[in-house]
Amino acid sequence: MKPMKNRLSIVGLVAVLTLCVSCKSEKRLAQYSAIYTERPQVIYVAPLNDLSLRRALRTVEDSLFNLSLNIASKQLFLTASDPLVYKGYYVPGPLASAQIAATEWRSGKQLRNESVADYHTDLGIDAILFITINGWASTANSWTVEAEYVLRSAQSNNELLHVSVTARKTLATDFKGNPVPLKEDEEFAKRYDCDLETAQRCRLVETLNQYVLKDLPSGQRARQHSTERYIPAHPEYFNLQIHPDGSVELKKTELTD
């Protein structure tokens, strides 16, 4: 009876250990090993690839809806550089990027799939960030965006980062069922001179950029470059949930067939 008990306890111990190991998130050194090897300094944000659908123009609401999506897409592109700059990388601004993009003769699709070595040799760019918006969705009090971030090295043409994320923002509703915006959203709408729905989308993409790109390792000049390599990194596929109180929750997406 005793060996049987021992065997059962060993099996249980192994199962618990396996569970612990599988739950443990990956460290930044392992997740971003290519970035630690190549040490890019200059990152160029390529023009946004927006695959989301727009409404056919029948009423004024349709055009307003399309304008709201356009502004949010622009905001996603504009704010992508902020977390990278915070991390110590050199990122050209939107107008300078537009000038660089104007000299490019390849289409966006070609640029994403072909070699980008000429960016390194001609412009001194070490890596290119490609952002794709796959779709938008919204209900009365929630807004969702699906996006994909790919950072490709211009030196070796390898993928340094590939993140697929679904971000969702939910607001509390009042007794009539209308969403109650946060104070920050109202301030944003006032400062940017836009409606509240556009402000929600813009703030959502800003948070998304912060969460995806602030997870990258710091640039080689930053003093945190070597110290933060053992901090757990975000998973490659995750869901970002912004709750009505403004708190953010991050959930790993399980891939199924």
Next chain:
Amino acid sequence: MKKRLRDNRPGRASRLAAVGRRFLVLSPLVVLLAACSGEYVGMPRAEVLRYQTYPTYGGLHELATAYGEAINGAVKADTLHPGMYAEYGVTLALMGHKGAACRMLNAEMKAFPESRAMVTRIKQRLMPDLLGDTLAAPRDTANLATLAGWAYDSLKALQPLPYVAPVIDSTDTLWISMQTPADSVRTPIELTANQKRELLAQQQAEESLRKQQVADSIAAAKQAVKDKRKQDKLERERQKKEQEKVRKQQRKEREKQNKERARQRKEEREAQKKNK
């Protein structure tokens, strides 16, 4: 006992002196902390988004002013955002202030040497005539920021200038889009009469140059359309001639074949007659 304690307690004057001493010790620390925690001045996102959504001439001026102010703040707080000088330079270049733009792009290269190749490409695109000038430095960013705003106001006072952009579409039609600068409220800037006169003269010279450039570009575009039409006409004529030539050759060949066939038939008929 109570009396002794009261005697030992420090008097009001000595308490004030102690507070003063503490204040003297702490005040440099507070000043130092305040100086170190300079407010971070980032890119003027609202203006950039507005300009990207509605790209107008007035929006560009607004953006230039915002960038100038942001650079002033960033230089004061020692938190210069990478690419800020380059952005301001590109904005000024789009406005037509190429000298100032060149100085800003040079400042970007100096502050961030890793941007050298990129900035050179931008210069090559926007101001090829100033590509070799890599030494000119910005004179005073504060004045530049206000200069853009003041020049805009003075221009508005003179006459609302249309922004002319000649475009040739796929049907070879020349389209000229016109946009007047949007009105915006600006704070008055105090400048001496001399400075105003100089700025106005400089602005007028730049404006006349810009007008000339626009007129030249329109003329060039018209000429290009004419040339293209002429070329197309010549091409069409050449193709017509070639087709005519080919048709003639085909006709000749067909006639030849017919003659050959007729000859063969005749020979066959003669042979049949002989056999009979």
